[in-house]
Amino acid sequence: MTKIKTVDHLASIKSYDGVKPLEIIAKELNIPVAEIIKLDGNENPYDPLPEVIVALRSLKNISFYPDTLSSNLIQALAKKENLEANNFIISSGSDELIELLIRAYANPFDTVLSVSPTFGMISFLTQVHGIKYVTVPQQIVKTESFAHYILDEDQFLDVARRSKIVFIARPNNPDGNVVSQKFIERLISLPILVIIDEAYIEFSNYKSFAKYVPQYENLVVLRTFSKAYGLGGLRVGYGIMPSDIRKVLISIKQPYNVNIAGQKAAMAALSSPLVKQRIIEMKKIRAWFINQLKLLQNQYKNFWIHPSEACYVLLTFESPKVPKNLFEYLYSKGILVRHYSSSDMINNLRISIGLQEKLVKVIDEIKLFLKGEN
Numbered sequence: 036m037t038k039i040k041t042v043d044h045l046a047s048i049k050s051y052d053g054v055k056p057l058e059i060i061a062k063e064l065n066i067p068v069a070e071i072i073k074l075d076g077n078e079n080p081y082d083p084l085p086e087v088i089v090a091l092r093s094l095k096n097i098s099f100y101p102d103t104l105s106s107n108l109i110q111a112l113a114k115k116e117n118l119e120a121n122n123f124i125i126s127s128g129s130d131e132l133i134e135l136l137i138r139a140y141a142n143p144f145d146t147v148l149s150v151s152p153t154f155g156m157i158s159f160l161t162q163v164h165g166i167k168y169v170t171v172p173q174q175i176v177k178t179e180s181f182a183h184y185i186l187d188e189d190q191f192l193d194v195a196r197r198s199k200i201v202f203i204a205r206p207n208n209p210d211g212n213v214v215s216q217k218f219i220e221r222l223i224s225l226p227i228l229v230i231i232d233e234a235y236i237e238f239s240n241y242k243s244f245a246k247y248v249p250q251y252e253n254l255v256v257l258r259t260f261s262k263a264y265g266l267g268g269l270r271v272g273y274g275i276m277p278s279d280i281r282k283v284l285i286s287i288k289q290p291y292n293v294n295i296a297g298q299k300a301a302m303a304a305l306s307s308p309l310v311k312q313r314i315i316e317m318k319k320i321r322a323w324f325i326n327q328l329k330l331l332q333n334q335y336k337n338f339w340i341h342p343s344e345a346c347y348v349l350l351t352f353e354s355p356k357v358p359k360n361l362f363e364y365l366y367s368k369g370i371l372v373r374h375y376s377s378s379d380m381i382n383n384l385r386i387s388i389g390l391q392e393k394l395v396k397v398i399d400e401i402k403l404f405l406k407g408e409n
């Protein structure tokens with residue numbers, strides 16, 4: 036092993052484990068890719084959009100570097116959102132923007148704040164950059180069938196006053212909850228950078244904060260083509276922000292951060308009428324799935340369902356043993372759901388919304404498992 040030491044803050048860094056690709060899972064389980072039901076990454080369950088296939092087939096000039104700003108995509112997004120082009124920046128997934136914002140605005144002595152549980156990338160990227168990351172834990176409140184994470188908003192605002200950057204995923208990952216507009220307005224009134232991650236906003240019945248960006252100098256909204264638009268594998272995200280912040284991010288980003296295929300595919304996806312239809316269908320499937328889970332909950336009573344405004348449903352179990360065993364059981368059947376190792380999530384499983392016929396099988400398998408447990 037090399038004797039050359041890393042920078043101090045990376046000495047004990049734990050890598051971010053992304054979801055495994057289908058081909059690797061198929062090999063591990065020795066089953067065909069087509070038999071795998073992949074519900075662990077909140078990925079879009081439909082076939083690629085036909086407009087995207089056409090755009091990728093007609094790709095030209097791939098020997099040349101891409102447009103550094105993804106200007107056509109910016110124009111299309113600005114038109115769609117009814118905002119100025121100089122409020123938009125395109126990125127290699129919205130993950131890239133989380134990193135750019137931390138790099139640009141957090142000094143080593145600053146604090147980055149979010150809630151827990153939330154999207155793990157924020158904790159990971161603050162650690163990578165040696166920045167102090169603080170969370171305000173949400174309290175779980177259980178009713179008969181449902182569980183809700185509740186945030187003490189006053190406590191959060193108190194810590195926010197001593198922070199430099201606040202990240203709020205809205206809807207939140209992993210539970211799909213949406214914090215109130217009032218709470219966000221209170222946050223934006225503070226002299227801190229407020230980043231609203233709207234990766235799942237298309238699946239929500241709540242309104243985006245994008246239209247408020249021109250009114251504030253400290254509000255950034257993050258979006259992605261990975262979820263509703265089904266382009267997770269092509270890595271395209273975008274941010275809507277004050278032009279001053281955008282200027283800073285453009286000045287530090289890698290020039291060719293979004294490749295030609297990603298830029299073209301995102302343009303094509305934006306033009307597709309199927310996107311809206313599929314979102315409506317996924318929201319219907321989500322309601323049906325929660326109902327099916329509720330029937331199981333009524334019978335077995337050892338878990339609670341988190342109502343969700345996103346493309347996944349979080350379950351909280353009474354003990355860590357059941358979700359761990361259920362995860363392993365489902366995995367052995369070729370069904371992948373998200374099981375967590377972090378201490379605040381050991382009682383949980385998160386299941387992405389897939390096609391209804393696949394979720395019928397998931398419900399059947401969960402039923403079989405719970406029957407065997409009782």
Ligand SMILES: Cc1ncc(COP(=O)(O)O)c(C=O)c1O
Binds near residue numbers: 208234258271
């Ligand atoms: C809340 C949240 N934000 C951002 C992302 C990352 O999106 P992207 O694929 O655009 O990097 C995810 C991905 O799961 C997410 O859950």
